[in-house]
Amino acid sequence: MAAPAGGAGGELELQAAIGFNGHILSGLICHPDKEHVLYPLGCTVVIQDMANGKQTFLHGHTNNVSCVVVSKSGMLVASGQVTFMGFKADIILWDFKKEELLARLSLHKGRIEGLAFSPNDLYLVSLGGQDDGSVVVWSIPKREAVCGSPASARSAGNATVLAFSRCRDEMFVTAGNGTIRVWELDLKNRKIRPTECQTGQLKRVITCVKMADDDSYFYVGTSSGDVLKLNTNNKLMSDYGPQKEKFSMGVTALLLLKTGDLIVGTGGGIVALCKGSNYKVMKKIQVQGTVTSLTHRGQGHQFFAGTNESQIYRINYPEFKEELIATCHNEAIHDIVFPLGTSDLFATCSKNDIRVWHTPENRELLRIVIPNMTCRAIEFMSDGRSIISAWNDGKIRAFMPESGRLMYVIDHAHSLGVTAIAATSDCRRIISGGGEGQVRVWEIGERTRKLEEVLKEHISAVSCIKIKKNDRECVTASLDGTCIIWDIVRFTRNQMILANTLFQCVCYHPEEYQIITSGTDRRIGYWEVFDGSAIRELEGSASGSINGMDITSDGTYFVTGGDDHLVKMWDYNEGEVTHVGVGHSGSITRLKICPGNKYIVSVSADGAILRWKYPHFH
Amino acid sequence: MSAPVCLRGWAPPERGPPRRSMAAPRAPESIYNLLPRLEERPVKPPRYVSTFRPSVKHEIEKSKAQWKTMGPAKVEVPSPKNFLQKHSKEPKLPERKKEQDSRKMPALSVPRKTDHPLMGIQSKKNFINANAVAAIMGLAKKPQPIYVDRRQGDKHLLETSGLVPKYVKKKDYGIIPKYVTQRNKEIKRAQKEHEAYVLESLRKRAMKRLSDEERSSLLQGLKKNWEEVHHEFQGLSVYIDTIPKKMHKEKLESQMKQLEHDIDVIEKHEVIYIANE
Structure with a gap:
């Protein structure tokens, strides 16, 4: 065991991330080289090669990325972030080829709302968020701010979107709630001068803006569901539409075609091809969720649509047919589980759905949707014949693993929702824990589900259940600060571990004479199974609670993850961190080491699934 | 409770076993069947090509009489690309010169409405010194004549008060204006002409x-x-x-x-x- 020397020695290598923050407007961008797509995921920007699916990550932001933009030449990438109230939010300028950070520009407070590159990569314009409300022009060669100005008039609302001219380096457009402004840069005097565009009687909230290739016009989409066409020269609205049947839930994304036609993405999930002259809908398709990004690959024979339900579609222009190419959870993921003996599949559960993924290809194989319900925990039966899941409506549901059909439901399994679930290795029993603190043992027959025993010792929600390999004993962790080791043959309590914490997770050491626990006190405890005595305590994290833990099959290493967004790998005997994985942007809720010790998969509250390479020690 | 909705997101086409038919009793589902399996496609043997093919071809060529041809001679047909184009027979005018530059508006001497003034331009002239020198070197100003009409000493300009005999000192004071003499002369001449005319007419009428x-x-x-x-x-x-x-x-x-x-x-x-x- 030649572990890397020293405390937090190595870094875990991030292999893949399944996730896409679809809530960011125009977050999904197709790179001008037609081979890569960029999208934000938490506090990273992911660059994905479309041909082989290889991902690279731009790490550097300290909080969630709020906007991404690629320059016209494709050499530069800029991304803005969110930060806490009163702090400065960074804009990071990246080199696309070398994938390295070029400059960190910080002037805005709170949040970067929008970014835009000038066509010749001379300037970068950034738009601050609601609390900042300013627009700043940055010089890219000098990496410094040129000038800034309040983004909208005091009588108007906030500016939320930004677009640069496609030909000139001196003109850009901002738009927002009741304001559309064309700005001219006066470099000699270091000033930007706005001209308010007149829309006459129309009062609109602008949600997206797109500049025509020759700069003569720009289009804005509104929350009222229509598109306005404005002239850049006289700053007047030339026309708008559709006049009669507006798009429901607003126009959220726009794309201009070379033919002069428009592709409109709406809040209702419709992607429509509109005629440029009268905005009449010629073709339309329905996708899931609000369309937040539309980006075309090359000249427009193919384009991509990203929705706020974290789906990425590829749409071929001639047929106008959508094809789902990537998807992920868009709510917090609560559990991840591998089926026994294989590393190539895993299942995750979130609000509304359970998804089964293929690990090497990061591909979704199966989705089981129960609308409006949250799945708190899942487990594969060890024979692989069913997926059992714990839901917050107090039901345990079992699904067929291939078709995803419902196999059986145990109604009213727990009164305050089922929070933890585990199955014995002979597939005859399910042990479930509920929000009220009860642990129930169910006998699963061919057609029957019988409640065998109710174990009432915990007084708060059960967070984790682990069963010994011989199916005679199990350990349950609860938020009431106790871990109980049960005899599930006689249904008695063997040992109880008390600590001043909310236990989040518990693991049996593979030799099953010790357990490790951790919880909100950020400590990892080693306990003796036989008498429940504490063996050792480690400081698991400096800042946040530890939510997930898993141990390798040989018991030499274990991994933890928690609210500090770090995945840590520990040596079990030494009690030292050997590797740290940085990349999550939300609290890590669970993590697992795959059965073949090839990957570590961690899931987080922002809906991202990250796959780390298991470090090789030999 | 609502039934679960199942989606197969972009399921791979090369899935292993054929999908279950609804009627037939089927094997229980297993999670391991989801693993994408590489399907061995039966490799097609290459298409049969006769080994005698070249010799047969050669034989047919040989047996055919070269001079026996039918139909019109095979000549190259005119290309459809060389069709007669509109205006192609008209004499070609020389290329029009660019007149953009010559017709350009003359530069304005005043700045345009849209121009922004250059800011921060300053003059080096020392106004304090210049003003002092001008005050020293300049001629003294003559006091303006005034008059005081009341005890309180209210001053008024003498010039506009009417106390200065401006009228009688006028240059043309007491001289008949030119226009009056001119008019008198005119009147006299007109009268003389009239008398002459009357006499003439009388004389004409006498026996x-x-x-x-x-x-x-x-x-x-x-x-x-x-x-x-x-x-x-x-x-x-x-x-x-x-x-x-x-x-x-x-x-x-x-x-x-x-x-x-x-x-x-x-x-x-x-x-x-x-x-x-």
Whole structure:
């Protein structure tokens, strides 16, 4: 065991991330080289090669990325972030080829709302968020701010979107709630001068803006569901539409075609091809969720649509047919589980759905949707014949693993929702824990589900259940600060571990004479199974609670993850961190080491699934 | 509770076993079947090609008589790309020169409305010194004449008060203005012209007086005429027997009588006016 020397020695290598923050407007961008797509995921920007699916990550932001933009030449990438109230939010300028950070520009407070590159990569314009409300022009060669100005008039609302001219380096457009402004840069005097565009009687909230290739016009989409066409020269609205049947839930994304036609993405999930002259809908398709990004690959024979339900579609222009190419959870993921003996599949559960993924290809194989319900925990039966899941409506549901059909439901399994679930290795029993603190043992027959025993010792929600390999004993962790080791043959309590914490997770050491626990006190405890005595305590994290833990099959290493967004790998005997994985942007809720010790998969509250390479020690 | 909805997101086409049919009793589902399996596709053998193919081809070529051809001669057909194009036969004009530059507007001497003034331009002139020097070197200002009308010492400008005899000191004081003399002259000339005209018209209308010479010559002439007529009368035959003689004598008598009357009228009046008709 030649572990890397020293405390937090190595870094875990991030292999893949399944996730896409679809809530960011125009977050999904197709790179001008037609081979890569960029999208934000938490506090990273992911660059994905479309041909082989290889991902690279731009790490550097300290909080969630709020906007991404690629320059016209494709050499530069800029991304803005969110930060806490009163702090400065960074804009990071990246080199696309070398994938390295070029400059960190910080002037805005709170949040970067929008970014835009000038066509010749001379300037970068950034738009601050609601609390900042300013627009700043940055010089890219000098990496410094040129000038800034309040983004909208005091009588108007906030500016939320930004677009640069496609030909000139001196003109850009901002738009927002009741304001559309064309700005001219006066470099000699270091000033930007706005001209308010007149829309006459129309009062609109602008949600997206797109500049025509020759700069003569720009289009804005509104929350009222229509598109306005404005002239850049006289700053007047030339026309708008559709006049009669507006798009429901607003126009959220726009794309201009070379033919002069428009592709409109709406809040209702419709992607429509509109005629440029009268905005009449010629073709339309329905996708899931609000369309937040539309980006075309090359000249427009193919384009991509990203929705706020974290789906990425590829749409071929001639047929106008959508094809789902990537998807992920868009709510917090609560559990991840591998089926026994294989590393190539895993299942995750979130609000509304359970998804089964293929690990090497990061591909979704199966989705089981129960609308409006949250799945708190899942487990594969060890024979692989069913997926059992714990839901917050107090039901345990079992699904067929291939078709995803419902196999059986145990109604009213727990009164305050089922929070933890585990199955014995002979597939005859399910042990479930509920929000009220009860642990129930169910006998699963061919057609029957019988409640065998109710174990009432915990007084708060059960967070984790682990069963010994011989199916005679199990350990349950609860938020009431106790871990109980049960005899599930006689249904008695063997040992109880008390600590001043909310236990989040518990693991049996593979030799099953010790357990490790951790919880909100950020400590990892080693306990003796036989008498429940504490063996050792480690400081698991400096800042946040530890939510997930898993141990390798040989018991030499274990991994933890928690609210500090770090995945840590520990040596079990030494009690030292050997590797740290940085990349999550939300609290890590669970993590697992795959059965073949090839990957570590961690899931987080922002809906991202990250796959780390298991470090090789030999 | 609502039934679960199952989606297969982009399921791979090369899935292992064929999908279950609904009627047939099927094997229980297993999670491990989800693993994408590489399907061995039966490799197609290459298409059969006869080994005699080239020899057969050669034989057919050989057996065919080269000169036996049918139909029109195979010549190259005109290319559809070389069709007659519109205006292609018209003489070509030389390329139009760019006139953009020549027709450009002359540069304005004043800045445009949209121009922004250059800021931060400053002059190096020291206004304090310049002003001081100008004050020292300049001529002193003359005081303005004023008058004071009340005890309180209220000052007023003398110039506008009316106390300065400006009017009588005027240059053209007491001189008849030029326009008045001009007009008088005009009036006189007009009157003279009018009188002349009246006289002229009177003269035109007055009768002509016969002068003395004219009168005497007139008398002489009349007398001479009378003598001639008298002589003729004296020469008349004594016997007047025919009508023409009688007529002639009567005519002479009446002539003489007329002449005598005329002479008598002229001798009787000293002054004779001739009335103009």
